[in-house]
Amino acid sequence: MNPENEAEQPATRAERRRQEAxxxxxIEEAVVAALETEPVPSEAxxxxxxxxxxxxxxxxxxxxxxxxPAEATPGEEExxxxxxxxxxxxxxxxxxxxxxxxxFIIGGIMIALTNDxxxxxxxxxxxxxxxxxxxxxxxxxxxxxxxxxxxxxxxGKDDFxxxxxxxxxxxxxxxxxxxxxxxxxxxxxxxxxNIGGRGQMLxxxxxxGWVGFSFxxxxxxxxxxxxxxxxxxxxxxxxxxGFLKARTGAHEVILTIMLNYIAFYLISFMxxxxxxxxxxxxxxxxxxAILESxxxxxxxxxxxxxxxxxxxxxxATAGVWWLLNRSSTxxxxxxxxxxxxAALVAGVNVKNTYVWAMALAGGLVGLAGVMQILGTTxxxxxxxxxxxxxxxxxxxxxxxxxxxxxxxxxxxxxxAFKAGGFAMQASEGVSVDIVGVVQSLIVLFIAAPPLxxxxxxxxxxxxxxxxxxxxxxxxxVSA
Amino acid sequence: xxxxxxxxxxxxxxxxxxISEVLEKKxxxxxxxxxxLALFSVVSIILFVVFPRHGQTGFxxxxxxxxxxxxxxHVDAATTGTVVTxxxxxxxxxxVWVTLQTGRLAPRTRRLITTAAVIVFxxxxxxxxxxxxxxxxxxxxxxxxxxxxxxSVPLIFGAMGGxxxxxxxxxxxxxxxxxxxxxxCSAMVASLTGSPWAGLVAAMVAGVLVSFVLAAFAIKYLVxxxxxxxxxxxLVTGLTSFLYSSVLTKDAETLxxxxxxxxxxxxxxxxxxVIGPVLFNQSALVYVMYVVVALVFLGLFKTxxxxxxxxxxxxxxxxxxVGINVARTRFWNVSLAGAIAGLGGAYFTLVSVGSFQKEMVxxxxxxALAAVIFGRWDPIRATLAALLxxxxxxxxxxxxxxxxxxxxxxxxxxxxxxxxxxxxxxxxQSVGPAASGKPYIKG
Numbered sequence: 001m002n003p004e005n006e007a008e009q010p011a012t013r014a015e016r017r018r019q020e021a022x023x024x025x026x027i028e029e030a031v032v033a034a035l036e037t038e039p040v041p042s043e044a045x046x047x048x049x050x051x052x053x054x055x056x057x058x059x060x061x062x063x064x065x066x067x068x069p070a071e072a073t074p075g076e077e078e079x080x081x082x083x084x085x086x087x088x089x090x091x092x093x094x095x096x097x098x099x100x101x102x103x104f105i106i107g108g109i110m111i112a113l114t115n116d117x118x119x120x121x122x123x124x125x126x127x128x129x130x131x132x133x134x135x136x137x138x139x140x141x142x143x144x145x146x147x148x149x150x151x152x153x154x155x156g157k158d159d160f161x162x163x164x165x166x167x168x169x170x171x172x173x174x175x176x177x178x179x180x181x182x183x184x185x186x187x188x189x190x191x192x193x194n195i196g197g198r199g200q201m202l203x204x205x206x207x208x209g210w211v212g213f214s215f216x217x218x219x220x221x222x223x224x225x226x227x228x229x230x231x232x233x234x235x236x237x238x239x240x241x242g243f244l245k246a247r248t249g250a251h252e253v254i255l256t257i258m259l260n261y262i263a264f265y266l267i268s269f270m271x272x273x274x275x276x277x278x279x280x281x282x283x284x285x286x287x288x289a290i291l292e293s294x295x296x297x298x299x300x301x302x303x304x305x306x307x308x309x310x311x312x313x314x315x316a317t318a319g320v321w322w323l324l325n326r327s328s329t330x331x332x333x334x335x336x337x338x339x340x341x342a343a344l345v346a347g348v349n350v351k352n353t354y355v356w357a358m359a360l361a362g363g364l365v366g367l368a369g370v371m372q373i374l375g376t377t378x379x380x381x382x383x384x385x386x387x388x389x390x391x392x393x394x395x396x397x398x399x400x401x402x403x404x405x406x407x408x409x410x411x412x413x414x415x416a417f418k419a420g421g422f423a424m425q426a427s428e429g430v431s432v433d434i435v436g437v438v439q440s441l442i443v444l445f446i447a448a449p450p451l452x453x454x455x456x457x458x459x460x461x462x463x464x465x466x467x468x469x470x471x472x473x474x475x476x477v478s479a
Numbered sequence: 480x481x482x483x484x485x486x487x488x489x490x491x492x493x494x495x496x497x498i499s500e501v502l503e504k505k506x507x508x509x510x511x512x513x514x515x516l517a518l519f520s521v522v523s524i525i526l527f528v529v530f531p532r533h534g535q536t537g538f539x540x541x542x543x544x545x546x547x548x549x550x551x552x553h554v555d556a557a558t559t560g561t562v563v564t565x566x567x568x569x570x571x572x573x574x575v576w577v578t579l580q581t582g583r584l585a586p587r588t589r590r591l592i593t594t595a596a597v598i599v600f601x602x603x604x605x606x607x608x609x610x611x612x613x614x615x616x617x618x619x620x621x622x623x624x625x626x627x628x629x630x631s632v633p634l635i636f637g638a639m640g641g642x643x644x645x646x647x648x649x650x651x652x653x654x655x656x657x658x659x660x661x662x663x664c665s666a667m668v669a670s671l672t673g674s675p676w677a678g679l680v681a682a683m684v685a686g687v688l689v690s691f692v693l694a695a696f697a698i699k700y701l702v703x704x705x706x707x708x709x710x711x712x713x714l715v716t717g718l719t720s721f722l723y724s725s726v727l728t729k730d731a732e733t734l735x736x737x738x739x740x741x742x743x744x745x746x747x748x749x750x751x752x753v754i755g756p757v758l759f760n761q762s763a764l765v766y767v768m769y770v771v772v773a774l775v776f777l778g779l780f781k782t783x784x785x786x787x788x789x790x791x792x793x794x795x796x797x798x799x800x801v802g803i804n805v806a807r808t809r810f811w812n813v814s815l816a817g818a819i820a821g822l823g824g825a826y827f828t829l830v831s832v833g834s835f836q837k838e839m840v841x842x843x844x845x846x847a848l849a850a851v852i853f854g855r856w857d858p859i860r861a862t863l864a865a866l867l868x869x870x871x872x873x874x875x876x877x878x879x880x881x882x883x884x885x886x887x888x889x890x891x892x893x894x895x896x897x898x899x900x901x902x903x904x905x906x907x908q909s910v911g912p913a914a915s916g917k918p919y920i921k922g
Contacts, residue, residue: 114721254899257845258899262895431724431725436717440717444702447700447703447706451696
């Protein structure tokens with residue numbers, strides 16, 4: 001979805017769609033023209049209107065000259081093929097791809113700069129530049145190669161079954177990231193900033209873990225009960241924030257940060273107190289192992305770590321999508337998120353919406369905690385079980401633009417980074433922290449399409465290079 | 480994306496404020512303060528009257544080598560607890576009465592009485608609590624306050640950066656990143672040059688660089704400010720951790736052994752009992768902090784610079800109309816905010832630790848952000864809030880040393896619980912600068 005399109009007048013949008021259909025074959029010609037950006041006398045003006053949508057019909061051949069000035073000055077309209085190309089180049093896929101590309105290039109530069117071999121060869125760069133570039137290539141390709149092999153497919157293995165294992169690891173790492181990302185993203189959609197992922201995950205993991213190791217039950221009832229207990233705990237922890245915000249007007253950023261610490265210390269206390277969460281007979285602050293009947297079963301057999309949680313999270317993503325886009329509750333959520341005052345006037349109970357949205361968000365983040373305890377580390381929980389996922393989830397939600405399936409994809413990408421990052425550190429000695437740099441650069445660049453356009457000299461959708469005043473652009477890109 | 484655009488804008492407290500203005504216009508009588516005090520009174524009845532601890536507690540006011548030594552006060556824990564509890568109940572009753580007088584007493588008088596009651600309440604509760612928790616020990620008052628100041632310094636610098644940035648209309652979630660960048664660069668530059676002063680300058684430059692990115696994305700590319708802030712934190716954390724493990728650790732001797740700023744006693748002032756050693760025997764960076772807080776306060780409210788800054792943050796359109804360049808004002812003030820926050824980062828490396836460690840800021844930036852909101856975007860109140868956080872984290876250190884009757888985790892939890900109660904009960908609606916978080920599009 002291209003934001004710039006939405007800001008356009010319907011007439012020009014329809015106009016463009018028509019031209020796109022007619023001149024899609026002229027892309028190559030457009031490459032030159034689009035890069036030159038010099039308005040060329042348009043053939044679009046004389047193009048037949050046949051088959052144009054109703055809105056375009058209003059802007060008939062004569063009207064085109066005057067109706068289009070949002071795009072260019074009358075009489076100077078550029079070929080439609082330019083626009084087609086620009087559409088493609090400004091499409092979210094291309095821009096996202098370029099953002100990822102530039103983030104990887106910057107990451108590569110950093111890997112090269114800190115590489116010993118590269119530094120050594122740079123010393124005699126002018127004598128033998130080949131050595132230098134060779135060293136750069138070895139360092140960067142080695143790092144990214146092992147990142148890929150650790151995240152997607154390991155070519156070093158003989159058969160497909162073991163070669164594909166990294167991909168399943170990626171999905172395993174992605175599972176809690178997606179769940180927590182959904183929680184943060186849902187809150188974003190209601191206009192709330194949920195930094196409380198850590199606390200919500202901890203209480204949820206503790207509740208699910210407690211049910212998981214204390215009550216032997218048959219699996220078909222034990223697993224759902226344990227999951228529900230975790231969800232409920234997360235929902236309560238998130239709901240407290242919504243309740244306090246709704247009743248007292250306290251700021252949710254403060255509340256969630258404070259509740260993170262409170263949850264951390266509460267769980268730490270429970271983990272070291274016998275009779276609460278501590279494993280009997282142990283002196284370590286660690287809970288007993290989860291009973292077999294409450295552990296999420298591995299869905300691809302014992303050779304792969306991928307567990308049922310991934311399916312649950314996929315269902316949750318679909319559920320959140322349905323809730324936000326198809327249900328009246330979701331409509332109210334979005335209304336409050338877009339403009340709470342207008343929602344209030346329209347009769348939405350804004351305060352209750354805050355409570356329910358935060359409870360739901362807490363439940364979803366709690367699901368991530370459940371995945372951690374029942375899926376990733378069923379041998380017992382510590383107070384570090386959240387593994388920073390609560391904060392990573394914010395970046396996941398941002399990269400996914402708070403859309404459920406966007407978050408799903410972003411979660412898998414970040415899961416791949418996580419799986420590959422460890423492999424890269426182990427085999428190439430490149431610190432795993434570079435992954436954080438690349439991840440944040442991706443989000444940063446994706447959030448600023450004008451910057452990407454400026455770097456790659458892509459003209460903006462309105463035909464201007466981004467160096468020019470950003471009046472129309474700017475409105476669209478503020479997210 | 481247009482949805483996202485508008486929904487992330489509403490993260491600003493201003494929008495929330497507007498709603499409750501609609502909802503609570505006729506509700507003039509606020510019971511929040513009364514309820515909060517009543518809750519604490521119940522806690523004190525339970526702790527000090529139902530479960531009293533018997534014995535003497537000493538309040539030590541001066542160290543052995545001080546010029547002027549004050550006698551140590553010895554109080555009986557149980558008696559103190561009972562007396563203080565009675566006082567607390569009376570104060571609660573006073574606040575309830577004041578709340579009932581809504582409409583009869585002038586709002587100003589009511590606010591004055593309530594504020595005074597809350598302050599006395601908090602002090603009295605603290606005394607009783609210390610007497611109760613540290614029975615049989617001496618409370619090192621000076622040490623407690625000294626630790627408070629040390630732990631608060633980076634928070635206060637961060638909060639000042641936050642106040643300036645938010646007052647000019649740019650939400651600064653990147654305080655954490657600015658602190659971390661400051662810590663990293665000051666450690667490296669100070670180690671290389673051997674001069675802590677060069678380290679301080681490097682910290683400011685690092686903070687400004689982070690701010691440049693924030694400002695460029697928020698002001699030029701109009702990306703949502705909260706998003707940029709969050710992402711910048713991740714970016715700086717990743718960058719510093721990466722450089723730490725791939726550059727600093729390889730040659731820690733020359734790159735990560737920073738000379739530290741030692742405490743400088745101010746002659747005369749440092750001899751004052753209690754206050755002297757706490758406030759006037761500190762490293763130069765702490766004195767810089769006093770100056771910064773004073774300058775930010777005076778600058779914001781008494782100078783043309785501050786007036787313009789606040790105008791841009793409250794109503795950029797109006798500011799633009801009278802000829803203030805909104806984008807430029809925002810850009811340079813956000814950079815200034817970064818420089819101040821960067822100094823806070825230097826405190827970690829140049830005063831506390833002496834070298835850079837991975838992720839050494841450990842959430843201080845977020846606490847500073849909380850202090851900004853808790854302090855209602857006012858430099859003095861934000862400083863006090865930061866001091867409160869510093870006091871609370873230091874208190875548990877002191878209590879852990881003597882072995883408190885409450886599990887240490889609950890002591891650690893206390894500051895955060897108090898903050899929630901304070902934010903929900905006493906501060907209530909926090910209304911930030913009206914245009915904070917909203918990009919300004921000229922035209």
